[in-house]
Amino acid sequence: xxxxxxxxxxxxxxxxxxxxxxxxxxxxxxxxxxxxxxxxxxxxxxxxxxxxxxxxxxxxxxxxxxxxxxxxxxxxxxxxxxxxxxxxxxxxxxxxxxxxxxxxxxxxxxxxxxxxxxxxxxxxxxxxxxxxxxxxxxxxxxxxxxxxxxxxxxxxxxxxxxxxxxxxxxxxxxxxxxxxxxxxxxxxxxxxxxxxxxxxxxxxxxxxxxxxxxxxxxxxxxxxxxxxxxxxxxxxxxxxxxxxxxxxxxxxxxxxxxxxxxxxxxxxxxxxxxxxxxxxxxxxxxxxxxxxxxxxxxxxxxxxxxxxxxxxxxxxxxxxxxxxxxxxxxxxxxxxxxxxxxxxxxxxxxxxxxxxxxxxxxxxxxxxxxxxxxxxxxxxxxxxxxxxxxxxxxxxxxxxxxxxxxxxxxxxxxxxxxxxxxxxxxxxxxxxxxxxxxxxxxxxxxxxxxxxxxxxxxxxxxxxxxxxxxxxxxxxxxxxxxxxxxxxxxxxxxxxxxxxxxxxxxxxxxxxxxxxxxxxxxxxxx
Numbered sequence: 001x002x003x004x005x006x007x008x009x010x011x012x013x014x015x016x017x018x019x020x021x022x023x024x025x026x027x028x029x030x031x032x033x034x035x036x037x038x039x040x041x042x043x044x045x046x047x048x049x050x051x052x053x054x055x056x057x058x059x060x061x062x063x064x065x066x067x068x069x070x071x072x073x074x075x076x077x078x079x080x081x082x083x084x085x086x087x088x089x090x091x092x093x094x095x096x097x098x099x100x101x102x103x104x105x106x107x108x109x110x111x112x113x114x115x116x117x118x119x120x121x122x123x124x125x126x127x128x129x130x131x132x133x134x135x136x137x138x139x140x141x142x143x144x145x146x147x148x149x150x151x152x153x154x155x156x157x158x159x160x161x162x163x164x165x166x167x168x169x170x171x172x173x174x175x176x177x178x179x180x181x182x183x184x185x186x187x188x189x190x191x192x193x194x195x196x197x198x199x200x201x202x203x204x205x206x207x208x209x210x211x212x213x214x215x216x217x218x219x220x221x222x223x224x225x226x227x228x229x230x231x232x233x234x235x236x237x238x239x240x241x242x243x244x245x246x247x248x249x250x251x252x253x254x255x256x257x258x259x260x261x262x263x264x265x266x267x268x269x270x271x272x273x274x275x276x277x278x279x280x281x282x283x284x285x286x287x288x289x290x291x292x293x294x295x296x297x298x299x300x301x302x303x304x305x306x307x308x309x310x311x312x313x314x315x316x317x318x319x320x321x322x323x324x325x326x327x328x329x330x331x332x333x334x335x336x337x338x339x340x341x342x343x344x345x346x347x348x349x350x351x352x353x354x355x356x357x358x359x360x361x362x363x364x365x366x367x368x369x370x371x372x373x374x375x376x377x378x379x380x381x382x383x384x385x386x387x388x389x390x391x392x393x394x395x396x397x398x399x400x401x402x403x404x405x406x407x408x409x410x411x412x413x414x415x416x417x418x419x420x421x422x423x424x425x426x427x428x429x430x431x432x433x434x435x436x437x438x439x440x441x442x443x444x445x446x447x448x449x450x451x452x453x454x455x456x457x458x459x460x461x462x463x464x465x466x467x468x469x470x471x472x473x474x475x476x477x478x479x480x481x482x483x484x485x486x487x488x489x490x491x492x493x494x495x496x497x498x499x500x501x502x503x504x505x506x507x508x509x510x511x512x513x514x515x516x517x518x519x520x521x522x523x524x525x526x
Contacts, residue, residue: 021069024058028073029080035170039257045159047276048253048283049166052137053174055099056129060106060114060175061182070096087148094140098167102133114179116242117298122291125175126168126284134167165280172287173253177246185243200240204232204248205255211266212252212259226266226282230289237293245294249287256283311406324416328401330372332356332365335411344418346390362386362394375401375412384419396423436510438488439495447509447517454521461522468518470498475514 028051035046055070074092079085105128106112113121142160187193207228209215229252236244256279259265270278318325318336324344327336334355342349345360357372358365363385375381380402387397398417403410431437434446442450454465472494479487491514498508498516507519 017065021066021072024066024069025073025076028054028070029077031174032073032077035166038254038261039166045162046166047162047169047257047279048173049163049170050174051170052095052098052134052167053170053172054178055095056102056133056171057175057178059099059103060112060179064100064103067096067100070099084148087144090144090148091141094144095137097140098133098137101136102129102171105129105132114182116176116179116291117295117302119292119295119299122176122288122295126172126288129175130168130171134171135164137167138164165277169253169280169283172284173250176242176287176291177250180242180246185241188243196239197244200232200236200244201247201251204229204236205251207232208252208255212255212264213262214259214264214268217264229286233286233290234293237290237297241298242291242294245290249283249290252286253283324418326357326414326416327406328357328372328412328414330376330410330412332358332368332372341416344389344416345387360387360389362388372401372412376403376410379403387416396420439492439510441495441499441516442507442509444509444511447507447511447519450507451519454519457521463522463524465523466520468520470516470518472514 031050031054035048035050039046039048039050051070051073055066058066058069071092074095075085075088078088078091083091106124112124116122116125138160141163142156145159146156188197206215210220211226211228233245233248236248256265256267257276260267260270260276260279263269263271267276267279267282270276318327319338321338322340324341325338326334326341329335334353334357337345337349337352342352345352347355356365358368361368363371371381371383380400382398382400384396384398386394388394396419398419399414400417401412401414404413405411431440434443434449435441436443451467457463458465472490475487475490478490491510494514494516495508495510498518502508502518502520505521507517509517509519511517
């Protein structure tokens with residue numbers, strides 16, 4: 001995920017684009033003066049070179065055009081300090097190249113998320129931008145200083161290390177601050193939330209002052225240990241997220257430097273003994289701890305929020321759906337039922353959820369358990385069954401079950417469709433297609449089908465059969481004199497008596513009118 005570029009910066013030669021470039025250059029100069037004035041031991045190399053972090057953040061957010069701002073800002077800063085034009089151009093080019101290299105390393109393989117929402121992005125920032133690109137800037141800067149100022153070899157090694165440490169701390173402090181705070185935190189201005197934010201930031205400031213600046217030294221001096229701030233940062237990761245953590249880290253960095261340069265607090269002796277190397281290690285560890293915790297907590301909250309939204313959406317769709325839906329565990333217990341299901345089965349919810357699916361299904365308990373097990377293993381099952389309702393009626397149903405996971409439990413999401421009317425219609429269609437509607441005897445189509453089957457069976461068994469064609473004498477006269485109702489009654493009685501005269505397996509069919517056919521199978525010829 002990359003931030004959108006500002007449209008005017010696509011045309012750097014436009015007046016608005018030039019103003020943006022100039023403004024970033026002026027900000028670079030201001031941060032450079034601030035770094036050397038307050039964060040420098042010898043007036044030459046800063047323990048926290050804030051412009052490095054600002055330059056990287058601007059390039060990541062708004063594009064490589066701002067490398068010109070880095071170059072211009074560094075040249076202006078060096079020239080103001082009395083440095084030569086060659087040194088200014090060399091250092092400016094080195095810092096611009098380092099910022100470009102850092103931005104390129106961050107985005108060259110995978111899409112970079114400028115909000116630093118994952119620990120992976122922060123680690124990439126430290127290693128690639130702070131470590132590799134910072135070392136590049138340090139090597140160029142120290143080498144150019146040797147070329148133009150000519151310090152000793154011992155100074156070269158110390159300056160190289162100090163330069164790299166300063167760039168890395170600047171990137172750790174300023175880049176996350178600008179990237180994270182490019183969008184304000186949600187909900188901080190709400191009354192209760194604002195109170196919590198102010199209390200935690202105030203507590204962090206007070207703890208920092210006690211540890212680093214020596215406040216209340218007489219009372220808390222022996223207890224003012226460095227781990228206090230880790231505890232505060234740990235609380236901030238949960239309550240304030242990345243926005244709060246980067247503020248606390250910046251505040252702690254300033255307090256630590258102020259105390260170290262004034263010779264008080266935790267780093268009182270660090271300037272003389274290690275040139276603030278302990279301070280550097282402490283800030284790297286605190287930044288890594290804080291950002292790792294904040295990104296982890298934010299990711300965890302995001303995952304929990306997404307899961308809660310999905311579960312809420314599922315339950316809402318489940319409860320309000322007009323289709324009959326059940327949740328059944330693999331043992332057949334009904335875990336939940338929506339309103340449509342309660343209406344269909346006719347049970348109160350408490351009673352229904354105390355039942356097994358076998359209490360409503362006409363299938364045996366063993367068949368049901370076997371089907372449920374197969375549905376879980378095969379990612380679903382579809383079948384037809386018969387379910388008994390609370391009023392005792394039995395309905396034909398089509399059942400579709402799919403396994404889903406709710407929490408840590410695997411259950412079957414079951415959809416039930418009432419197909420009773422469809423089954424009845426299918427039966428009626430079947431009856432109309434193959435049976436006479438008046439006598440309910442097989443019609444001509446079914447007779448021909450059975451005749452073909454009988455012929456095939458006769459050829460195998462070498463047995464004979466017979467067809468008897470029967471009609472009713474004077475049936476037309478009966479219809480004309482007594483009416484069609486009496487004629488229909490006669491046909492029904494004839495069909496009933498013919499059916500009583502034949503064996504099981506034989507067929508009586510009505511061809512139409514008063515014509516009947518009797519098909520006899522498996523006859524012995526004497």
